Structure formats: C-alpha cells, structure tokens
Amino acid sequence: MIHAENERSTACTLRGDAYALSLVHCWSHLRRRFVKLARNTKSPISEAAVRQIATLYAVEATVRGMTPQARLAARQQYSTPIIAALKPRFEKQLSMISSGSKLAEDIRYGLAHWEGLTRFLGDGRLELDTNPVENAIRPVCLTRKNALFAGHEIGAENWALLSSVVATCRLNDVNPVAYLAETLEAIINGHPQSQIEELMPWRFWKTSSPNP
Numbered sequence: 001m002i003h004a005e006n007e008r009s010t011a012c013t014l015r016g017d018a019y020a021l022s023l024v025h026c027w028s029h030l031r032r033r034f035v036k037l038a039r040n041t042k043s044p045i046s047e048a049a050v051r052q053i054a055t056l057y058a059v060e061a062t063v064r065g066m067t068p069q070a071r072l073a074a075r076q077q078y079s080t081p082i083i084a085a086l087k088p089r090f091e092k093q094l095s096m097i098s099s100g101s102k103l104a105e106d107i108r109y110g111l112a113h114w115e116g117l118t119r120f121l122g123d124g125r126l127e128l129d130t131n132p133v134e135n136a137i138r139p140v141c142l143t144r145k146n147a148l149f150a151g152h153e154i155g156a157e158n159w160a161l162l163s164s165v166v167a168t169c170r171l172n173d174v175n176p177v178a179y180l181a182e183t184l185e186a187i188i189n190g191h192p193q194s195q196i197e198e199l200m201p202w203r204f205w206k207t208s209s210p211n212p
Helices: 027-041 044-063 068-094 102-112 131-147 153-171 176-188 193-199
Strands: 002-004 023-025
Touching: 023 027, 027 044, 027 102, 044 068, 044 102, 068 102, 131 153, 153 176, 176 193
Parallel strands: 002 023
Antiparallel strands: none
8 A cells, every 4th residue: 555645746666566556545635725725715615625524533533543443344334424425525516616716626636536535444554644654754854854864875774774663663652662672682582583473563562651
C-alpha cells in the first residue's frame, strides 16, 4: 500500500512482477480543501462536507489502538454507510453548481480519488490520513536540514534506520530507549529470527516512562 495525497505526490519508479501496489489517498487533504472554502466563503455545501468527513474521524476515534480486525469490523458497520451516502451527495451537488467554481474543483478532486479514499474500508491496517506519519518525520527532516550531509553513505543508512525505529516507537506510544535496550538484549540472547515479529515496536510492552 502507498498512502499519498494524490498520484503526483508519489512520483517514483517501481519495477518487478511480484508486488501488487494499491494507492491509498488521504482524507485530511480532502477535508482541508472544504475547511478552507467553508472558512473563506461560508459555503453550506463545504460546511456539510466537513461535518460528514468528521463523522468518519469520529468512528476512527472509537477504534484507535484496536486490532486491524476490530477496526475493519467497525468501519464496515459504521463508516461504510457514511461513505455510501457521501459519494452520491457529491455527484448531485456537482451537477447543481458552476463547473468552474472552487467548490466544483474540490468535489471533483474527491470523486477522482474516491477509490483510494475508500480503500480503508477494506483493510483495518490503513489510516484515514497520513498525519501521524507526517508528524513523525518532521523532526527527521529538520535534523537532515540542520546536518546538511552525512559523512558516509553507510552512516546515512544507519541514521535513517534508527530514525525509522524511533518514529515507529513513538507512533505506538513506546519508549524508544526502553525498546532498543530490551530488543537488542533479546537479539544478543538468541531470540529466533523466525519470531522477529514479536520484537516489533507495536508488540512491545508499553512503558510508563516518558518518550525522550
């Protein structure tokens, strides 16, 4: 899965026959469009769209931290009817407004990316947006900007790997220092490679210590 704002934001080249890739689009980016328009124009349609999208986020708030299976079940029960009503509403509204308006542009954006926007309904692992990841990588980007360069390619790879581990810990409310200490100790003590999944941050016992 590739989670992105739109196709243009994922400019990359992928080769190989073994992988099926699916593009997942970000509800937060669509919401921002309607929020901005509602704020600037007081458009009732935009304000209604913001409220409708908020109901999707309300469902997500109730299942945050649950297993993918539980999240999927809740989405199918509560989010699917919201989505089912939202698309025809957008299509009807689009036929009633000026095609050159900013509102029409925003609605067309949503409809054009509908498949990617609704992919979360079939996979409990997916999020509605990329906000947690964007927030997690912001310190990494600032460090990269301040450091300007790495002394060696291998050093850069190691820094990127460690940054990914720390960011994943924080996304899962795990203390990175405690995680690294216990995980490295487990590896040194011979933790079997076939059970490496047990050492992932999201499987780690959440400590009460504050994140550094």
